[in-house]
Amino acid sequence: MIKNDLAELLEKKANFNRTKAVLMVETILDAIKKALLAGEKVEIRGFGSFRVVPKKSGFGRDIRRNRQIPISGGWRVKFRPGQDFKKQLKQQSIEQA
Amino acid sequence: MIKNDLAELLEKKANFNRTKAVLMVETILDAIKKALLAGEKVEIRGFGSFRVVPKKSGFGRDIRRNRQIPISGGWRVKFRPGQDFKKQLKQQSIEQA
DNA sequence: CTCAGCCAGGTCATTCTTGATCATCGCTCA
DNA sequence: TGAGCGATGATCAAGAATGACCTGGCTGAG
Structure with missing residues (x-):
């Protein structure tokens, strides 16, 4: 979509x-x-919520150079589906498992 | 919001x-x-994209009973902010670090 | 007001993260 | 509508971080 x-x-x-x-x-x-x-946190009942959390993650890695890459830090956007949403997702899993 | x-x-x-x-x-x-x-995957340029991926996760844990709980599995909704979005998030980190 | 969502806490497996690149596709200009 | 442009996805690797399970209460959405 x-x-x-x-x-x-x-x-x-x-x-x-x-x-x-x-x-x-x-x-x-x-x-x-x-x-x-x-x-700000965006929370819509029945849909889900977006939350911005500080990125604490530490290291990534460049394969080609085989070197560690310090993660610059920043913010991470987490999306969490609502209850209804999650429930329907589980039904999906049954259908498609 | x-x-x-x-x-x-x-x-x-x-x-x-x-x-x-x-x-x-x-x-x-x-x-x-x-x-x-x-x-379906929802991809909006300049905003981000939602993708539904199968959840492979295995075990959770009930602290009070101290027992392992098999995770039923299902689908996971991943939201990935777009390039522009991520860029601005990094600026946020500078301001609030 | 009412009911949904978050938090915390423990633990462990899954997942995300970075970076570069090509191919693909969303998006925009004509 | 069509073609071109630029963003996005997948990937490999390794390590760090989070999610998911439950419960119960509080806060906040509706």
Whole structure:
């Protein structure tokens, strides 16, 4: 699924032009992005929650050079699916196991 | 940031009632959720991508009973921030380090 | 107000992380 | 719509970190 698919959904839900629908999608995603960049936690019941956690991880490795690479540090964005979401994911596993 | 915050954003972007704006947010998030449940990958350029990967994890542990608990397995939802997103996250780390 | 989500805590396996590169595909300009 | 552009994915390696299990209470979303 890509941005256009989401835009199509909005077209069906409301009377938007494709252009405007895309704008809506971008608005929401950008808003979420900005909130996360602000260090805020984004929590939507029934969907999931995004959390920004400090990256404590230490080392990576460059295979070709066979050298260790210090991880610059920064923030990590964790997405955690909601209860309902997780429940449905388990059903998926049953179907596709 | 919660659902209402996103709704406010949409109110400012278009001429929605709060109710309708909330519906838009839910529509998009639900669409993403459904796509993921369908096993689809959601990839939005400039934002990030969601991918559903099979969970191979094996054991958890109940501290109180001190017993091992077999993890049922299932699917895991991975969110990966886009390049731009990650770049900005690094700047955040500089500011808050 | 009500119910979902988070936290903590222990432990261990899975996973993520970095980096570089090619091929692919999302996205945008015409 | 079509073609081109630039971002994204997979990978290899190794080590460090997190997730998942449960429970119960508190906080916060709705």
